[in-house]
Amino acid sequence: MNLVIPTKYTISDVPEDMVEQVEEYREKLVEAAVEMDDEAMEQYLEGQEPSIETLKACLRKGTIDLSFFPTYCGSSFKNKGVQLILDAVIDYLPNPTEVTPQPEVNLEGEETGELALVDPEKPLRALAFKIMDDRYGALTFIRIYSGMISKGSTVLNSFTGKTERIGRIVEMHADSRNDVDSAQAGDIVAVLGMKNVQTGHTLCDQNQPATLEPMVFPDPVISIAIAPLDKAGAEKLGIALGKMIAEDPSFRVETDQESGETIIKGMGELHLDIKVDILKRTHGCEVEVGKPQVAYRETITQRTEDVYTHKKQTGGAGQFAKIDYVIEPGEVGTGFLFESKVTGGNVPREFWPAVQKGFQLSTAEGVLAGYPMQDIKVTLMDGAFHAVDSSAVAFETAARAAYRQTLPKASPQLLEPVMNIDVFTPGRPCR
Numbered sequence: 205m206n207l208v209i210p211t212k213y214t215i216s217d218v219p220e221d222m223v224e225q226v227e228e229y230r231e232k233l234v235e236a237a238v239e240m241d242d243e244a245m246e247q248y249l250e251g252q253e254p255s256i257e258t259l260k261a262c263l264r265k266g267t268i269d270l271s272f273f274p275t276y277c278g279s280s281f282k283n284k285g286v287q288l289i290l291d292a293v294i295d296y297l298p299n300p301t302e303v304t305p306q307p308e309v310n311l312e313g314e315e316t317g318e319l320a321l322v323d324p325e326k327p328l329r330a331l332a333f334k335i336m337d338d339r340y341g342a343l344t345f346i347r348i349y350s351g352m353i354s355k356g357s358t359v360l361n362s363f364t365g366k367t368e369r370i371g372r373i374v375e376m377h378a379d380s381r382n383d384v385d386s387a388q389a390g391d392i393v394a395v396l397g398m399k400n401v402q403t404g405h406t407l408c409d410q411n412q413p414a415t416l417e418p419m420v421f422p423d424p425v426i427s428i429a430i431a432p433l434d435k436a437g438a439e440k441l442g443i444a445l446g447k448m449i450a451e452d453p454s455f456r457v458e459t460d461q462e463s464g465e466t467i468i469k470g471m472g473e474l475h476l477d478i479k480v481d482i483l484k485r486t487h488g489c490e491v492e493v494g495k496p497q498v499a500y501r502e503t504i505t506q507r508t509e510d511v512y513t514h515k516k517q518t519g520g521a522g523q524f525a526k527i528d529y530v531i532e533p534g535e536v537g538t539g540f541l542f543e544s545k546v547t548g549g550n551v552p553r554e555f556w557p558a559v560q561k562g563f564q565l566s567t568a569e570g571v572l573a574g575y576p577m578q579d580i581k582v583t584l585m586d587g588a589f590h591a592v593d594s595s596a597v598a599f600e601t602a603a604r605a606a607y608r609q610t611l612p613k614a615s616p617q618l619l620e621p622v623m624n625i626d627v628f629t630p631g632r633p634c635r
Contacts, residue, residue, distance in 0.1 A: 562603025
């Protein structure tokens with residue numbers, strides 16, 4: 205992928221209507237920064253504003269200490285603000301020796317008391333943080349916390365318990381790559397040909413295994429439905445999605461059990477737009493994109509009494525079943541309920557489960573739009589049977605037909621989904 209970042213941009217004056225606001229927040233920024241250095245704080249209190257170099261040093265210290273988190277505005281989609289972000293990475297983010305070492309964990313998940321120090325003389329500890337499909341094979345990007353790796357050596361994947369042989373090691377430079385024979389603590393390199401390594405796995409010394417803290421990915425916040433343009437593209441789409449899931453753990457794919465749609469989920473609209481573009485450009489999958497179908501439900505709002513008789517004569521033993529029943533709305537959240545009040549043996553007890561099964565299976569499809577029916581109660585009141593022609597199949601068939609006959613009379617209604625959300629607000633009194 206070609207990443208083009210424009211190097212030319214303009215710096216203009218602050219709009220007149222925002223000058224006072226900018227000055228106010230710049231003062232707050234400077235106050236927060238100088239708190240990281242006593243000498244800078246003393247100068248500031250004496251009315252002398254620290255130099256840009258001093259402020260940057262203070263911001264770097266606060267960022268590394270996690271005292272605050274510098275925030276930048278921009279858009280990667282239009283390359284707006286990208287230059288400032290890259291400058292901030294250089295100015296404020298720590299190098300490997302300035303980061304608090306991660307605690308080592310043994311294969312049982314217990315902390316060993318050791319730290320993954322940035323030291324090439326220590327046992328190997330490396331974290332796979334990205335998988336990328338390449339025309340030459342899968343690229344596994346790893347960050348080496350301690351120790352070193354070399355081409356042809358064997359390392360242990362502590363997550364799977366299996367060993368992996370290190371093939372080619374490359375340093376990535378945008379579109380170009382340089383082959384190297386080895387890498388050591390503090391390096392970020394890519395390894396080709398790893399088979400069972402996924403994002404978050406730890407690669408370590410076979411004789412001194414350990415596990416680094418795995419990466420945690422947030423849950424997706426938006427989803428869309430995709431479908432291949434033809435059946436021939438379905439298999440191709442499945443293979444492409446499998447590769448993309450391995451590359452990006454924040455990208456999820458699932459099949460909606462009700463609609464049968466393939467749903468892709470991500471961290472935002474741009475995230476999913478890029479994924480669809482990758483499907484088309486990289487994997488050659490032409491897909492249709494749309495909003496996922498809403499998972500509606502159906503229910504009834506009126507109590508209805510009805511009778512249904514099932515008769516079928518085929519020349520030999522026929523089918524006969526008669527049921528008198530009541531269909532009524534159930535309590536919210538009860539799903540499907542069935543009760544029999546038959547007395548006197550008009551419908552033998554052994555046929556009651558067949559009646560229940562017939563009604564319950566029918567509720568998978570409502571009469572308005574075909575969505576599942578919920579919160580419905582069926583009561584078997586009476587009926588009749590034939591000593592020869594009646595059977596469980598006949599009573600189940602009668603129940604299915606009775607469902608289709610009666611539901612339209614019971615004032616069916618479409619139900620829209622209800623979502624539960626948590627809202628967190630600052631603890632300030634409302635006015």
